[in-house]
Amino acid sequence: MYYFLEGEFKKGSNSVCSFIHDVLKQLMSPEIKNIIIFSDSAGGQNHNYTVLKFLNYASIFYKVKITHVYPVRGHSFCECDRNFAAFSKSIKKRNLLNTIMIILSYLMVQNLL
8 A cells, every 4th residue: 555645745647657666566477467457537647648658668568468447437436435435434433533634643543553
């Protein structure tokens, strides 16, 4: 999982490409021949020329077929949306809405610490 404070970093295509590149470096093996990536249609992040060109480069570099899927708006849900909904519910349940100002609190709510 990748996380960063919203005001600290930009959420553009360079960040998305960096995240994907890091995951590929860690997980790629010769047995992997196909990769399917699901993402929303955020124009500044996922649905973007830079990301598409990076995925093209990665498919050549790692010798894999990469399929990038954009679910139909309103008919599909990405896992990250479900995680965000669970996170929001957890915050409300624990009454942390006003105190969840630092990443440490976020990680504790998500049971990552």
